[in-house]
């Protein structure tokens with residue numbers, strides 16, 4: 001059987017909004033996970049539009065089956081590709097977050113759709129498809145990662161990504177924030193579950209080099225699992241980045257184990273520095289927490305902070321941008337990701353906005369956390385978009401980077417400068433590395449920066 005798997009991109013690579021380095025970070029792990037269920041004699045390839053032009057390749061591609069992973073921002077492009085394949089008589093399977101949120105919309109462009117994670121439905125579909133009796137809709141109910149076949153990393157062209165060693169060892173998250181994709185995606189079954197520790201360690205062992213990036217929503221979400229994982233990783237000589245929540249970071253003991261295992265940078269969902277917003281969004285795990293203490297605890301442990309903030313919640317006024325940036329700089333946060341609040345279909349936030357008639361449109365292309373798609377309460381949409389871009393500019397000005405770095409001493413200061421500066425200030429260099437397919441060459445530099453500017457290690 002011949003199978004083409006596609007991860008379409010949200011914009012053409014030529015758009016001025018396209019930051020090549022952001023899109024050349026992570027390979028399509030979801031598709032490589034699904035590819036593992038195919039047989040040895042199946043012919044499969046993965047196309048990732050974030051790192052390659054695919055128009056010529058798909059123009060007269062006629063596999064037996066095409067699989068497209070649909071995110072909200074890539075829905076339009078996904079449907080365009082799906083329609084073209086269907087016209088050629090190719091069987092189209094659509095799955096992923098957006099398909100789960102809006103199955104009827106997706107079904108109009110597919111022969112089969114998949115709701116929820118694919119580990120139970122996908123192998124069932126493959127059997128049906130081979131027998132010629134595929135159904136139109138598969139809904140995931142059984143949630144486990146036990147016995148997962150090894151991710152088909154051989155299908156990933158490593159040289160095209162800065163972080164080819166991205167890895168997920170769990171699915172979902174134990175929390176329930178109103179704006180998050182998670183509850184809608186995992187409806188009908190468990191919404192947080194992990195691999196067996198030994199399987200996760202075996203997956204890590206299979207990854208070459210030293211650097212790892214855990215894409216799990218909340219790597220510290222299951223304490224017993226995380227402790228066993230970090231114990232198993234201690235001594236492996238890995239350097240890794242991960243994501244977690246403020247409450248888990250403040251909990252004594254676990255962070256220390258993570259650091260011993262190689263944790264050097266943490267993505268933290270601070271979301272807002274306004275407590276009223278947290279209650280509104282049911283982000284209970286953040287309410288009343290001392291955010292300054294979170295930053296200090298991570299820094300004291302030698303871990304850099306990549307903070308996530310959302311602007312435009314109902315308690316936000318026009319002063320929120322300056323206050324957030326000032327707080328982030330004062331607390332020495334190395335990097336920050338800002339978002340304009342975006343109500344994804346399927347979420348409680350979307351339902352609330354719809355009921356209050358606050359949604360401006362359903363042009364999913366612009367549901368990208370960079371555009372205002374609803375009527376904000378505390379400011380105008382124009383103020384919100386302008387403030388969002390200003391926050392990025394102000395946070396990544398050299399002056400702010402210096403001030404943030406100056407909150408630290410010694411190697412921590414230099415690491416802050418190298419990491420924050422490298423990420424935002426050397427765009428032309430990243431672009432040329434990406435264009436020449438050499439981006440992976442920057443990995444040893446990333447590793448040594450994470451590790452406090454030790455000499456770059458030679459990796460294969």
Ligand code: B12
Pocket residue numbers: 007008009010022023025026027028029030031033034050067068069070071072073074093094095096097098114116117118119121122168180181215216217344367368369370
């Ligand atoms: C890595 C990542 C990226 C990477 C690239 C994506 C990639 N390579 O897959 C980059 C940095 C480019 C990125 C960018 C953005 N991202 Co992003 N990203 C992620 C992240 C952290 C991990 C994705 C991942 O690998 N998951 C692990 C794998 C195993 O799961 P999976 O991909 O979902 O695949 C499973 C299922 O979905 C299903 N499945 C998927 N496709 C199919 C198809 C079939 C046929 C079947 C059967 C099953 C199936 O089976 C798979 C196995 O279970 C997720 C958060 C998350 N936890 O998923 C956010 C996330 C997907 N991103 C999100 C957003 C909003 C964005 C941005 C718009 C943000 C921004 N402002 O820039 C951009 C635009 C993305 C785009 N191209 O359209 C949202 C998506 C919301 C939505 N409803 O679509 C998420 C969920 C983050 C969040 N919590 O809000 N992102």
Ligand code: SF4
Pocket residue numbers: 172173174175176177180181182217218245269
């Ligand atoms: S903590 Fe993060 S991943 Fe978990 S539900 Fe909230 S926003 Fe989603």
